[in-house]
Amino acid sequence: MSDEHPHGDSTRVISAGKIITGKPGEVKERASVVIGNGNIKWVGSTDDIPVEYADVTQERYPSSTILPGLIETHAHFGARNGSQPNVPNPELHVQGWNALYSAKVLHQLASIGITSVQSLGSKFYTDVAVSQAVEQGLIEGPRVVPAEPMITTTGGHDWKDGSEVDSLDDIRHAVREHHKAGAAVIKVAATGGFMTPGTAQWNAQFTTEELRVFVDEAHRLGKHLAVHAHGTQGIRRAVDAGVDYIAHATFIDEDGITRFDGSLADRIADAGIYVDVASPPSYPPVAHETIAPRAFDLFSHGVRIVTGHDIGAVIPPYGYLYGLEQLELAGIPRSEILIAATSRAAAAIGLAGVAGVIERDYSADLLVVDGDPLKDLKALHNRQLIVIRGKNFIPEKLPTYEGRKVPSQAGPVSVLGRRSEALRRQQLQQW
Ligand SMILES: [Zn+2]
Incomplete structure (x- = not known):
């Protein structure tokens, strides 16, 4: 399906300080990913880029991390x-x-x-x-x-x-x-x-x-x-x-x-x-x-x-x-x-083997962020490049969203609260 997708693109080499591949425990340091026609063609150490991609200008993000979209x-x-x-x-x-x-x-x-x-x-x-x-x-x-x-x-x-x-x-x-x-x-x-x-x-x-x-x-x-x-x-x-x-x-x-x-x-x-x-x-x-x-x-x-x-x-x-x-x-x-x-x-969601992993033949869905989300999840806010099926996506500026802090420990909680009987009746009554 990906090959026929209108997002097909020419061969690119994207290099970063680190690639989190999406496979449990797998992180590649000083690594590159080669993409083309909307798919991933190769991933590995930047020192080992195959000779056929040696002439492609690298897009370099030395202090950043590449992870699957x-x-x-x-x-x-x-x-x-x-x-x-x-x-x-x-x-x-x-x-x-x-x-x-x-x-x-x-x-x-x-x-x-x-x-x-x-x-x-x-x-x-x-x-x-x-x-x-x-x-x-x-x-x-x-x-x-x-x-x-x-x-x-x-x-x-x-x-x-x-x-x-x-x-x-x-x-x-x-x-x-x-x-x-x-x-x-x-x-x-x-x-x-x-x-x-x-x-x-x-x-x-x-x-x-x-x-x-x-x-x-x-x-x-x-x-x-x-x-x-x-x-x-x-x-x-x-x-x-x-x-x-x-x-x-x-x-x-x-x-x-x-x-x-x-x-x-x-x-x-x-x-x-x-x-x-x-x-x-x-x-x-x-x-x-x-x-x-x-x-x-x-x-x-x-x-x-x-x-x-x-x-x-x-x-x-x-x-x-x-x-x-x-x-x-x-x-x-x-x-x-x-x-x-x-x-x-x-x-x-039914996309095993298609998306979610940086590996050959998977869809070229990539996120490049400044920093390392394995050290601090907030790095995910520092987006530098978003690639969907091999094509750069130009993001819009988003509003900030302030989440409420969640207690880390809590015992049984009543979803209906202290007024449980009244709320229970209210919930069950007709609209
Ligand atoms: Zn829902």
Whole structure:
């Protein structure tokens, strides 16, 4: 696919003080990467550049680090936060508006060095449109792995995006419809969500049998199956059903209290399921106060954590790096965070062997930063060069984003707070 991409480019040699390849533990000092036709042709020590590339002028970044382009595994495409055109009936314009808004989100994602992104829910198939617009070279940005509207129960989490199912046949049909319309991943709302009044985050929305049908049908079509799951009941059913990816994994019990379940985490780890803990700063305190201990506990149990932040729904694209810093605050080593944001993220979104690693035949998706993010993640803010499929991306200036500090230790937290019964009623009442 990459060879036919309009981003094809002539041969270049980019040299730096250090290359973090994205493979666990692999760092090359005084190293170079050779790219051409959108792909990586060679990587190794600058002293060993093959003779056929000896005449190519090196682009030198001696005090910098080259790393694979970053990956966001959990974004949503479509206009959010009340953004709409100033006309009497904005609903008439919503599809066009969503597409334009999403192009802006893609541009901002690329501007922080993100070169691939997974959509985990998008109204009107906007994510398919932007994915194809990138593939066809209409717009510049990261490659997009689209999910289309999240599939939910009637009145369930995210029902407004328009894909509600209530039977096994409905489920098969919805997955096939998503496939036909261009989805690369199937996203299912396994529990209620914070942003949909009338749903309960602690309750599962589907039975294990129903989730198994989702998984079987998605796998039959060569797609991975991702679930939204806050409640422990829904997480457990998702694991039983064999899902590939869990978003949030908040571990909320039926009384509304979060209680990490180590044995369930062990099962998630054993099954190799990817997990994003999402929801970094500026979300209601309920989610934040649980993110740090949860991320660290999951990591401690060997769960494959990836960097998904609910970008577009909860935080703006330029909040991404603060999400990585939160994982460090939670106690996860920087080397692990960089794997979570590159090679492992690529594997989680169906791009293993394509992106996320600096190695021959992978896509030439590169980020060059001044300094060394293995010593200080803040180096990721010092972007010097962003390359997407071999072509330089000219970033826009982004607003700064101030993340709230997350406590590094916390016991069980009530997601409903002291007014739990009143909030519980409010959450469950009709909109
Ligand atoms: Zn989401």
